[in-house]
Amino acid sequence: MKIKLLVSLAGAETAFNSGEEHDWENADAIRLIEAGFAVPVSENKIERAVATPAAERRKRDVVSVDGNDASN
Numbered sequence: 001m002k003i004k005l006l007v008s009l010a011g012a013e014t015a016f017n018s019g020e021e022h023d024w025e026n027a028d029a030i031r032l033i034e035a036g037f038a039v040p041v042s043e044n045k046i047e048r049a050v051a052t053p054a055a056e057r058r059k060r061d062v063v064s065v066d067g068n069d070a071s072n
Helices: 026-034 045-049
Strands: 002-005 021-023 038-040
Antiparallel strands (some): 002 021, 002 038
16 A cells, blocks of 8 residues: 655664655554554555544653642
């Protein structure tokens, strides 16, 4: 399946930049899409069956109104 990466990925022997398009095995491509790391490029039945990418899960920095952090 052809996908477009939304983030950079690197491993021991290779690296991929954000915005690049690559052919991936279907199972790996689906996992990347569901995790929100990639989007499908071509339209076919497998890609349309993939769920919407997951929402961002990063925690945001929280500061109290009076400017003190929560540890005080």
